[in-house]
Amino acid sequence: MSNVALEMKNIEKEYFNNKVLKGIDLKIKPGEIHAILGENGAGKSTLMNILFGMPVIHSTGGYTGDILIDGKKVDIKSPKEAMDLGIGMVHQEFMLIPGFTITENVKLNREKSKSNLISKILGEKLETLDVKSMNQDTRKALDKLEMDIEEWSMVEGLPVGYKQFIEIAREIDKSNIKVLVFDEPTAVLTESEAENLLSAMKKLATDGIAIVFITHRLEEVMMVSDNITILRDGELVASKPKKDTNIIELAQLMVGRKIEKIANAESNEEEFKNKKVILSIKNFEVDMPGETAKGINLEVRKGEILGIGGxxxxxxxxxxxxxxxxxxxxxxxxxxxKKLNLNDTTESLNKGLSFVSEDRRGVGLLLDTSIEMNIVLTAIQMQGRYISKIGPFTQKSKKEIRSHALKMIKDLDIRCRGPEQITRRLSGGNQQKVCIARALTLKPDILLVSEPTRGIDIGAKKLVLDLLYKLNKELGMTIIMTSSELAELRTICHRIAIIAEGKVEGILSPDESDVTFGLMMAGEYNKINKKGAL
Incomplete structure (x- = not known):
């Protein structure tokens, strides 16, 4: 047996001419827990998708580089091939069937059968399920994880922590498992459940399974990993043994990069200290699946760009x-x-909020409608503007709509053939500008912009950021910009609120150190502060 369970050599991947992995090398021994760290978009998930043969990789041109399992070069084209080679993955989102028992979930697609009188005559396709044997196998996997729950229990209604362990039990029940990938496994667990899971990972490693641990929780990395690799912007920035590093250095490596501010966008917090608070948020909770807010407290001052990161x-x-x-x-x-009545979009718009959604194509735009109608539609519906009355009848004011659309196209530099062009035909960056134009048409007091540069090329990203900066600087518009791209927030924002586990971990100047940003994003800053380590 090779002394290297998994090796990935010079792995590169492009999505539509955008290189998301740039020559990544990874080497993991049997029984090693290897942590992979990085911000959103660093390339962690893409690397694991390549390892697991996910369809998204092969439907977008494949990848370059080599993968070796036990020293032998392999070409993994599907998850089934990955599983046959001994690679397992425990996903952050559970892939369990609620109406099945634990055994049925663990043994799904790997059921055991036994012969009966009919199958002996008519063939093995008529064999019956060997429920006793499958229950025994499942019990063995559950015992290895020290799970005190009956294998015949229904999955539906079980606590989240139990479901995570059932996912793991399914993987370790496979007789050939060599490499096990944990993708943010503790993200949905309580503190005690997370401790149990980390303990289980250590136990699996002692059985010789190589474990890839993808996480953002630096404290957990230092608790269980043997070696740590940090990715940033698709590049491998460091790979080192745990004993040679610490949480402070990991935080810096995770987010550290040169920040090029837009001209005159230097943070001047003093300038805003005495400005009016235009928006106050207290104990704000939002039940958005996958992005739950659990008690946000924030104040936004008139005329500032407040970044929200995490x-x-x-x-x-x-x-x-x-x-x-x-x-x-x-x-x-x-x-x-003035108090905002929550859960009422009309009320929010009437109170001066305007929103550019993170889901540009799904929520932000009517893709098969003209640019000009996309720009004015919400103003027509919510404010009754761009409408002319003839007696008791109303109709769209085409002249007014055209005039406003042309002005927006010019002011925002929307590259198009004209205001009648269908929005679907625009590039991603220009589609985003149409979303911003529609929001501005409402004449808001506060512009909420969520993930403004997601899915657009580098050149277009700069144009969008320049536009937001210009709106703030020249029109004095208050902007709240939510982004997964920390570097972009640090480029144009006056202050940045970092959200961790549904709450404000802290509010920073964009000039704050990479270490502080990294620790806050990992939710470790206040823990370390309490211990007096900073």
Whole structure:
């Protein structure tokens, strides 16, 4: 047997001319727990998708580089091939069938059967399930994880922690398992459940299974890993033994990069200290699946660009969606000292909020409608503008709509053939500008912009950021920009609120150190502060 369970050599991957992995090398021994760290978009998931042969990789041109299992080069084209080679994956989102028992979930697609009188005559296809043997196998896997639950229990209604362990039991029940990938396994677990899972990982490693541990929780990395690899912007920035590093260094490596501010966008917090609080949020909770906010407290000052950052699934996306009444929310919100009635989108718009959604194509645009109608539609519906009356009848004011659309196209530099062009035909960056134009048409007091550069090329990203900066600088517009791209927030924001586990971990100047940003994003800053380590 090779002394290297998994080796990935010079792995590169492009999505539509955008290189997301740039020559990644990874080497993991049997029985080793190897942590992979990185911000959202660093390339962690893409690397694991390549290892697991996910269809998204092969339907977008494949990848370059080599994968070796036990020293032998392999070409993994599907998850089934990955599983046949001994690679297992425990996903963050559970892949269990609620109406099945634990055994049925563990043994799904690997059922055992036994012969009976009919099958002996008519063939093995008529064999019956060997429930006793499958229950025994499942019991063995559950015992290895020290799970005190009956294997015949239904999955539906079980606590989240139990479901995570059932996912693991399914993987370790496979007789050939060599490499086991844990993708953010503790993200949905309580503290005690997470401790149990980390303990189980250590136990599996002693059985010779190589474990890949993808996480953003630095404390957990230091508790269980043997070696650590940090990815940033698709590049491998460091790979080192745990004994040679610490949480502070890992935080810096995770987020550290050169920040090029837009001209005159230096943070000047003093400038805003005495400015009016235009938006106040107290104990704000939002029930948005995957982005739950659990008690947000924030104040936004008139004329500032406030950034909201954090890792995926920590609740940052939920804030703007909750303020706009798109997901159930509670708490106390005031705009210009007037209380906002929550869970009412019309009320939010009437109180001066305007929203550019993170889901540009699904929520933000009518793709098969003209640019000009996309720009004015919400203003027509919510404010009764761009409508002319003839007696008792109303109709769209085409002249007014055209005039406004042409002005927006010019002011925002929307590259198009004209205001009648179908929005679907625009590039991603220009589609985003149409979303911003529609929001601005409402003449808002506060512009909420969520993931403004997601899915657009580098050149277009700069144009969008330049536009937001210009709106703030020249029009004095208050902007709340939510983004997974920390570097972009640090480029144009005056202050940045970091969200971790549904709450504000802290509010930073964009000039704050990479270490502080990294620790806050990992939810470790306040823990370390309490221990007096900073």
């Amino acid at each position: 890792l995926a699934g920590q609740g940052k996306i939920g804030i703007a969606n909750g303020l706009m009444g798109l997901y159930e929310s509670s708490g106390e919100v005031t705009i210009n000292n």
